[in-house]
Amino acid sequence: MEPGSVLVVGSLNMDLVVAVERHPKPGETVIGGDLERFPGGKGANQAVAAARLGARVRMVGRVGLDEHGAELLRGLENEGIDALGVGRVGTPTGVALISVDVQGQNAIVVSPGANARLQPDDLEPERFEGAEVVVLQLETPLETVHRAAELGRAAGARVLLNAAPARELPDELLGALDVLVVNEFEAAQVAGAAEPESPEAALALARELARRVPVVVVTLGARGLVWAGTEGEGHLPAFEVDPVDTTAAGDAFVGGLAAALAAGEPLERALDYGSAAGALAATRPGAQPSLPAADEVAGLLEDRAG
Numbered sequence: 001m002e003p004g005s006v007l008v009v010g011s012l013n014m015d016l017v018v019a020v021e022r023h024p025k026p027g028e029t030v031i032g033g034d035l036e037r038f039p040g041g042k043g044a045n046q047a048v049a050a051a052r053l054g055a056r057v058r059m060v061g062r063v064g065l066d067e068h069g070a071e072l073l074r075g076l077e078n079e080g081i082d083a084l085g086v087g088r089v090g091t092p093t094g095v096a097l098i099s100v101d102v103q104g105q106n107a108i109v110v111s112p113g114a115n116a117r118l119q120p121d122d123l124e125p126e127r128f129e130g131a132e133v134v135v136l137q138l139e140t141p142l143e144t145v146h147r148a149a150e151l152g153r154a155a156g157a158r159v160l161l162n163a164a165p166a167r168e169l170p171d172e173l174l175g176a177l178d179v180l181v182v183n184e185f186e187a188a189q190v191a192g193a194a195e196p197e198s199p200e201a202a203l204a205l206a207r208e209l210a211r212r213v214p215v216v217v218v219t220l221g222a223r224g225l226v227w228a229g230t231e232g233e234g235h236l237p238a239f240e241v242d243p244v245d246t247t248a249a250g251d252a253f254v255g256g257l258a259a260a261l262a263a264g265e266p267l268e269r270a271l272d273y274g275s276a277a278g279a280l281a282a283t284r285p286g287a288q289p290s291l292p293a294a295d296e297v298a299g300l301l302e303d304r305a306g
């Protein structure tokens with residue numbers, strides 16, 4: 001793919017990860033493994049994913065004046081990401097507390113910290129110029145997300161929102177989007193409906209949401225994904241892998257999808273590309289350390305085709 005330009009406006013967190021046999025029940029304490037620390041945050045993860053897959057990436061966000069913030073900035077720069085839009089504020093850097101069980105499933109609590117300080121007035125229109133795709137999530141204030149979507153549209157970019165963490169969204173924000181990416185639970189929250197229990201039900205929910213957003217993608221974990229909207233609809237099965245840690249699999253998917261769309265790939269091919277990236281990320285521990293390179297994604301796609 002020819003590299004395209006991706007702008008990510010979103011969160012940067014330090015992930016503190018502990019492996020557990022199983023996740024604790026309310027009021028219960030379980031003994032875990034050694035504490036590990038990984039750079040993360042949905043915005044930064046998606047930026048790194050897109051950069052490793054060949055896109056030219058810029059990042060806008062906020063970190064604290066602490067060592068976590070300095071480490072996250074160094075990580076972006078080491079990935080070749082333009083981090084000039086990431087400011088530092090006198091609030092602790094965002095932190096995610098993550099437990100990962102033996103099946104590779106995770107439970108996450110996020111302390112937003114500096115991410116909550118990213119305000120609409122902090123967004124400079126010139127940072128959006130030249131972007132083919134603008135990627136957003138919901139770990140920064142909702143009014144900032146909405147303003148970023150408006151600026152992306154005004155700059156002629158395709159605006160993609162990964163609506164996570166799940167919440168109801170105003171019609172004004174949905175109307176400023178081109179692509180909405182949600183999992184089953186998030187789709188139900190946005191639509192105000194029951195969580196779909198099958199790919200067929202998820203596709204019906206995607207069709208419903210596509211009345212408000214041109215393209216809607218619902219990811220289904222091991223059952224793949226469905227999409228609906230102005231560019232058709234369908235169901236893509238998942239790649240078969242042995243999961244180790246699913247922490248950044250969704251972010252790898254979004255980064256891969258954004259990179260492929262920015263490179264001019266048609267939607268279904270871009271979805272397949274993102275799915276391969278997400279599958280590979282699930283086979284490795286950590287958030288950003290698990291994100292694959294372009295040659296790895298190409299290899300997985302070739303293996304399936306062959």
